[in-house]
Amino acid sequence: MRAVLGAGDTKLKVEQLSFYYGKNQALKDVSFEIPERRITAIIGPSGCGKSTLLRVFNRMYDLIPSARAGGKVLLDGEDVVTTRKLLELRQKVGMVFQRPSPFPMSIRDNVAFAPRLLGWSSSRVKEVVRQSLERAALWDEVNDRLEAPATSLSGGQQQRLAIARCLAVSPEVILMDEPCSALDPVATLKIEDLMAELMRDYTIVIVTHNMQQAARVSDYTAFMLMNPEGRYGELIEFAPTANLFNQPQDQRTEAYITGRFG
Amino acid sequence: MAAAVESTSAVIPPVRRVPDRFRTVTAAVAAVAPVILIVIVAILYQQAAPSIRHFGLGFLTGTEWNPVTDTFGALPAIFGTLSTALLSLVLAVPVGVAVAVVLAEQGQATLRGILGTGIELLAAIPSVVYGIWALYVLAPWSYQHLELPISDRLGFIGWLSQPGARSLFNASLVLAVMILPTLSAISREVIRAVPRGLKENAVALGATWWETTWRVILPSARAGIFGATILALGRALGETIAVTMVIGNRYAIPPSIFSPAYTLASVIANEFNEATGTLYPAALIELGLVLILVTLLVNIVALLLVRSTSREASRAA
Ligand SMILES: Nc1ncnc2c1ncn2[C@@H]1O[C@H](COP(=O)(O)OP(=O)(O)OP(=O)(O)O)[C@@H](O)[C@H]1O
Ligand SMILES: [Mg+2]
Numbered sequence: 001m002r003a004v005l006g007a008g009d010t011k012l013k014v015e016q017l018s019f020y021y022g023k024n025q026a027l028k029d030v031s032f033e034i035p036e037r038r039i040t041a042i043i044g045p046s047g048c049g050k051s052t053l054l055r056v057f058n059r060m061y062d063l064i065p066s067a068r069a070g071g072k073v074l075l076d077g078e079d080v081v082t083t084r085k086l087l088e089l090r091q092k093v094g095m096v097f098q099r100p101s102p103f104p105m106s107i108r109d110n111v112a113f114a115p116r117l118l119g120w121s122s123s124r125v126k127e128v129v130r131q132s133l134e135r136a137a138l139w140d141e142v143n144d145r146l147e148a149p150a151t152s153l154s155g156g157q158q159q160r161l162a163i164a165r166c167l168a169v170s171p172e173v174i175l176m177d178e179p180c181s182a183l184d185p186v187a188t189l190k191i192e193d194l195m196a197e198l199m200r201d202y203t204i205v206i207v208t209h210n211m212q213q214a215a216r217v218s219d220y221t222a223f224m225l226m227n228p229e230g231r232y233g234e235l236i237e238f239a240p241t242a243n244l245f246n247q248p249q250d251q252r253t254e255a256y257i258t259g260r261f262g
Numbered sequence: 263m264a265a266a267v268e269s270t271s272a273v274i275p276p277v278r279r280v281p282d283r284f285r286t287v288t289a290a291v292a293a294v295a296p297v298i299l300i301v302i303v304a305i306l307y308q309q310a311a312p313s314i315r316h317f318g319l320g321f322l323t324g325t326e327w328n329p330v331t332d333t334f335g336a337l338p339a340i341f342g343t344l345s346t347a348l349l350s351l352v353l354a355v356p357v358g359v360a361v362a363v364v365l366a367e368q369g370q371a372t373l374r375g376i377l378g379t380g381i382e383l384l385a386a387i388p389s390v391v392y393g394i395w396a397l398y399v400l401a402p403w404s405y406q407h408l409e410l411p412i413s414d415r416l417g418f419i420g421w422l423s424q425p426g427a428r429s430l431f432n433a434s435l436v437l438a439v440m441i442l443p444t445l446s447a448i449s450r451e452v453i454r455a456v457p458r459g460l461k462e463n464a465v466a467l468g469a470t471w472w473e474t475t476w477r478v479i480l481p482s483a484r485a486g487i488f489g490a491t492i493l494a495l496g497r498a499l500g501e502t503i504a505v506t507m508v509i510g511n512r513y514a515i516p517p518s519i520f521s522p523a524y525t526l527a528s529v530i531a532n533e534f535n536e537a538t539g540t541l542y543p544a545a546l547i548e549l550g551l552v553l554i555l556v557t558l559l560v561n562i563v564a565l566l567l568v569r570s571t572s573r574e575a576s577r578a579a
Contacts, residue, residue: 101459
């Protein structure tokens with residue numbers, strides 16, 4: 001558990017956020033502020049809406065026709081929920097998924113994917129590929145085989161490639177949905193080290209089932225729970241990680257972190 | 263708990279690869295297929311023997327087909343079969359894949375339903391009905407709205423000149439319509455099988471629907487789409503009656519794709535009833551033999567191509 005070095009400015013301000021899949025409410029009245037250049041963890045039992053919340057931040061829910069969001073998520077003051085500048089939003093807010101899903105192309109082309117969508121010049125793309133792989137701590141392992149298919153990498157390498165792929169367009173926020181759940185402890189440790197490194201420049205939001213991981217890597221933690229009557233997810237407690245784990249204010253938080261339910 | 267787990271693992275027999283009886287039956291069925299093929303080829307060979315002995319390899323390169331003088335050469339028919347089949351692929355693959363992409367999409371449920379059912383119904387129409395439709399509707403329409411405008415503008419290219427309603431092009435067009443259901447139905451399944459994570463990752467990186475489809479989904483589905491193309495090619499090579507009705511049945515290598523031509527299957531269908539003597543029927547049967555060999559050859563080449571692409575893919579995986 002790292003000490004929180006002074007509170008950063010707010011990067012993402014979530015205000016009264018509600019979310020529906022068709023008629024089913026998945027989130028209700030979620031409000032909290034995600035600080036800049038810090039790692040914020042979202043924890044809670046399965047089905048409480050963690051992924052749903054994360055997918056609001058980059059409008060991934062647009063892929064689901066029946067999904068609707070209400071309320072606001074302000075990114076540097078601009079509302080993510082209503083913005084029409086999706087390409088810009090997704091450049092600013094990158095996402096790393098549970099499964100790395102390398103594209104069926106070379107390592108280089110994977111990292112160059114988003115820069116090429118933005119129409120960057122090939123010399124700039126080349127530079128960015130190198131930088132991103134370096135930042136993702138993958139360069140030393142792949143610099144001699146950039147043309148090899150990305151699927152030839154190990155699971156942990158693929159996940160770092162996914163991080164490099166999302167770093168390539170210099171995002172400001174990186175969303176991670178259980179990025180280590182398919183990895184072994186060594187690969188997990190590498191990703192965690194990498195996150196600590198990236199935190200200097202990026203705002204990171206990570207969903208994790210692993211409470212030790214949340215305690216290890218994050219500065220702030222949000223605890224969510226499904227409301228037993230309404231069947232929607234709600235935010236129970238949001239606090240600096242040390243406080244949340246040592247002196248939880250809500251007894252449901254305490255019950256969860258001491259393993260009494262969930 | 264631990265004891266229970268141990269005792270179940272002792273009771274369950276080790277998993278054998280395939281149950282023996284099942285294996286015997288399927289192996290027998292699988293063995294029958296090549297045997298039938300060999301028997302058919304042998305019978306055809308025997309029946310075609312007079313022609314094979316008389317013309318030798320010259321049969322494959324001869325361009326004349328004259329029952330009066332007993333001169334028979336297969337080249338124009340081979341050319342017609344291969345070129346109609348390939349041209350129909352060129353016409354049908356882009357459309358079939360585009361339809362498959364729409365059909366595999368999550369949203370647009372009504373459009374998907376209507377298109378999907380419509381396309382699958384196309385597969386149920388008998389060839390001869392396609393032939394009639396092609397003769398009275400498709401060929402005249404294509405002559406007016408495709409062949410004439412194209413040859414007006416590009417007729418200085420020899421093989422785009424001399425438009426006519428009965429043509430190699432129109433035969434390919436009807437073939438394209440006939441293979442469309444196979445192509446799009448299989449491609450749709452292949453595209454649906456592309457992991458959802460790939461699409462989500464592309465979208466999260468800012469790709470539009472179009473960019474996601476073109477750069478991520480279709481490349482992932484490449485091997486399967488190729489397989490669908492091969493199946494369609496098989497059908498196009500062997501299709502007889504619908505082609506016969508619009509291709510014009512002129513036994514020559516056509517100067518233009520808009521000119522009449524002939525295919526192996528069409529010659530056999532048209533002439534077999536009237537073939538008399540020994541050499542004439544034997545030559546027709548030899549055409550059948552050539553058709554089988556051409557089909558086999560094309561399939562083998564295609565299989566090797568698929569192998570190499572899927573090996574690439576599995577090396578990647
Ligand atoms: N595409 C969808 N369509 C309809 N309902 C969905 C969809 N995705 C999630 N849900 C529902 O929304 C609720 C929250 O799901 P979500 O995936 O956000 O939970 P989670 O906290 O991420 O769970 P886990 O820890 O298992 O990943 C669940 O009840 C789920 O059934
Ligand atoms: Mg989840």
